Amino acid sequence: MEVRAQLAQQMFVVEMPENFWFPDVEPVLQALREQFGFEAVVRTCVSEDPITYLLDPIDSFDEILGWIGSHVQACGPWVQVKSWGLSNVLRIPTADGDVYFKALSQASTDPEALPFLFADEPRFLQLTSADRPGEVPAPIAIDERRRWMLLPDLGTPLGAAEDVGLWIDAVRNHARLQLSYAAEPSRLLSYSCADRRLAVLTDELDRLLEPNKLTRHLDPVQFAKLPDRAKQLREAINELAEIGVPETLLHGDLHPRNLAVRDGRVLAFDWTDAALAHPFLDLVTFVEKQSPLSADPRVRDAYLAEWEQYATPTDLRRALTLAEELGTLYQTITYLHLVDHVTGPTQTSLLRGGSTWLEKLLA
CATH class of the missing domain: 3.10.20 (Ubiquitin-like (UB roll))
Structure with a gap:
């Protein structure tokens, strides 16, 4: 190419x-x-x-590099790793290992609407890592105004791990983190998590029935399915709510490449989609075909076991089935939101991702 x-x-x-x-x-x-x-x-x-x-020219990054240099001392050349409409990432070698600089995009938006990226990741990680030391990545430094942060190297992707025990630890620890905030929804909102609870998801569902950047790519047969599918999804939302699992912290994009393993410890990163929502929705991105261990029944059961104070094992399995369906809706709405704030190849890429979720929702 x-x-x-x-x-x-x-x-x-x-x-x-x-x-x-x-x-x-x-x-x-x-x-x-x-x-x-x-x-x-x-x-x-x-x-x-x-x-x-x-x-x-590289000197266009002098302001960024000056800020980085005020917090860490590089011992080799820095590298730009990623650049697109959502973020810009650099890797900087130091005597204590690589560190990563991340700048989040800041699109202007209606102050009454959801922010472009659902969570202010630097602020979120600074506050939650103080609340829950060792359970989320702790930034080395943040600049809240510019939405910049420095993070240590978190290790290798969980997706490359062949030890099912690591996968079990990953979901068990994630469930415990979610449970630890179950009684503190207002704290999550104050930490910049978007409110995307099931009641909000019901309202967001209405967007799929209107002309938008995703539905306009559907063929007439697919588009005609939307009203009946929306009715089914509303019923699923109501049933899931009745099971009684509390709404709490949601990562929002918990796939195995957004989890890293270092010294036997698994941490999730890339928290820009963090929200107050139904916790089981995270499993829809966690389980993927290219990572067979993500679908291992032992991994699923380890996650569900953490929630048995709220429902029976049978009801929890039913809740997960409903969440798998509604997680597809949730992801479709996420992409529909993002594509309204970006242009060019970033928008095209996100439209492909959103269309994939929408087609799965209508399958």
Whole structure:
């Protein structure tokens, strides 16, 4: 695959694998450095066909690097790892290991509406890591105004782990973190979690019945299914609410590549979708085909066992079945929200993701 990068009036072309995803800019910048001998950073991606980046000189990051340098001392060259409409990520080597800088995008929005990214991740992690030491990543530093943060290297992705015990620990510890906030919904809201409880999800469901950026891609047969499907989903929401599992902390994007393992401990990162919602909705992203252990019954049962103070095992299994269905709705609504705040290749990528969830919802 040909990938293009433009700096001023110069255009450079490098080869990337066919499955290359445009936000992962590190290999492109490495190829430019090795093949053409210059350093640059990605300002933005302007096209996916072909993938085309606009570059800036590295001194355009001087303000960021100055802030990083006030908190950690680098012992080698920093690298831009990721850049797209949601975030910008750098990796900085230090004597104590790599640290990661993350800047969240800040799109303007109606102050009465949900924020662009559901949670202010730097603020959320600073507060929850103080509440629950060792249970979420603790930032080295944050700049709340600019929504910048520095995080330590959290280890290797859980998706690469072959020990089912690690997967069991991951879901058990996540459930315990969720349970620890079950009696404190107002605290989660004050920590910047969006209110996406089942009552709110019912209202959000109405968006799917209106013309929008996702439904306009449906064929007439699919579109005609929406009213009946919405009725079924409302019934599922009511049934799930009646089971009695409390609504509490939701990660919102808990897939196995957003969990990392270091020294036998599993931590979830990338909390930009954190919300106050039904906790079981996190399992819809956690379980995936490419990670067979995520669907292991022992992993599921370990998660459900943590909630037995609220319902019988039979009711908990029913709640999880309902949450799998409603989690698909939840993800569809998440993508529908995000695509309204971005443009270009980022929007195109999110539209693909949202369309996948919507098609699954209507299947």
